[in-house]
Amino acid sequence: GGRPPSMAMATVPVESVCETRASSKTGAIEWRLDAWSLLPSEHAVAGASQGRTCSETMQAVSDQWQIAVRPGGISLPSDTEEEVQRRKAHVGIYLDYKGDSEALRTKYSITLVNQLPGKADTTVHASVVTFGKVDTDTTSKARGFATFINRSRLEDESEGWKVNDRVVIRATITTFGDLESTVATAAPAFAPPSTLSADYKSMLDSGRASDIALYCGDREFFAHRFVLRARSPYFEGLFSSSMR
Numbered sequence: 552g553g554r555p556p557s558m559a560m561a562t563v564p565v566e567s568v569c570e571t572r573a574s575s576k577t578g579a580i581e582w583r584l585d586a587w588s589l590l591p592s593e594h595a596v597a598g599a600s601q602g603r604t605c606s607e608t609m610q611a612v613s614d615q616w617q618i619a620v621r622p623g624g625i626s627l628p629s630d631t632e633e634e635v636q637r638r639k640a641h642v643g644i645y646l647d648y649k650g651d652s653e654a655l656r657t658k659y660s661i662t663l664v665n666q667l668p669g670k671a672d673t674t675v676h677a678s679v680v681t682f683g684k685v686d687t688d689t690t691s692k693a694r695g696f697a698t699f700i701n702r703s704r705l706e707d708e709s710e711g712w713k714v715n716d717r718v719v720i721r722a723t724i725t726t727f728g729d730l731e732s733t734v735a736t737a738a739p740a741f742a743p744p745s746t747l748s749a750d751y752k753s754m755l756d757s758g759r760a761s762d763i764a765l766y767c768g769d770r771e772f773f774a775h776r777f778v779l780r781a782r783s784p785y786f787e788g789l790f791s792s793s794m795r
Contacts, residue, residue, distance in 0.1 A: 574727070575727050576726050576728070578723075580721070581720070581721045583718075583719050584717065584718045585716065585717050594626070594635075595621065595625050602622070602624075605617045605647060606619070614652065614655070616646060616648060616650075617647040618646060619645040623639065626638045640702055641700065642701075643697040643698065644661050644696055644720060645694065646693065648682035653683050656679060656727040658727075659722055659724045660677065661696065661722050662721040662723065663705070677695075679727075682694070700712070754775070
């Protein structure tokens, strides 16, 4: 049994697939607020500057950033009274972009560091956003979380978020730069080799599956009707007629 050598299957690589990925860099900045109780805490409506305090400008991933807080929270003009009260009870924490890029794809997280031993930090992750030096329909100068943590919980020093009037906030930033191309080749696939003529010759020489014999003098040749009909108009006419 087994397939004759001439009918062996060949392996050929599948067409290469091009993928595009962006290079990335990750860094972090940290802000230690040593006098939390002295920060302005007015509640504000989106777009207003009151009640917002920013850190000094810090460098991470070769760019400039600030962390900002709103201890009194911020609400939207469309908020219901119930929603306004909920927002007033929460501290907003934000990441501000202070670099020169027109459009910088970024993924970030903000962490409120717990200062008591054995207690866990609180981290909120953002999806990929695009920062820019000006606000447009597609870029932002600042992004963050308007209801990051309940203010009364943050200010309860037994919780560990504020200790001796100090609050520590960290922003972890990943930026995505120029696109890079990589090529991935899929696993080889099986395809028959291009040995059609050799295979036909092998069948002719061996007489395998022959269904006709041709005689030339005292020589006998085994052949295959379908091949003769396909390759010769004479034999096509001969086998199509009633002649035998």
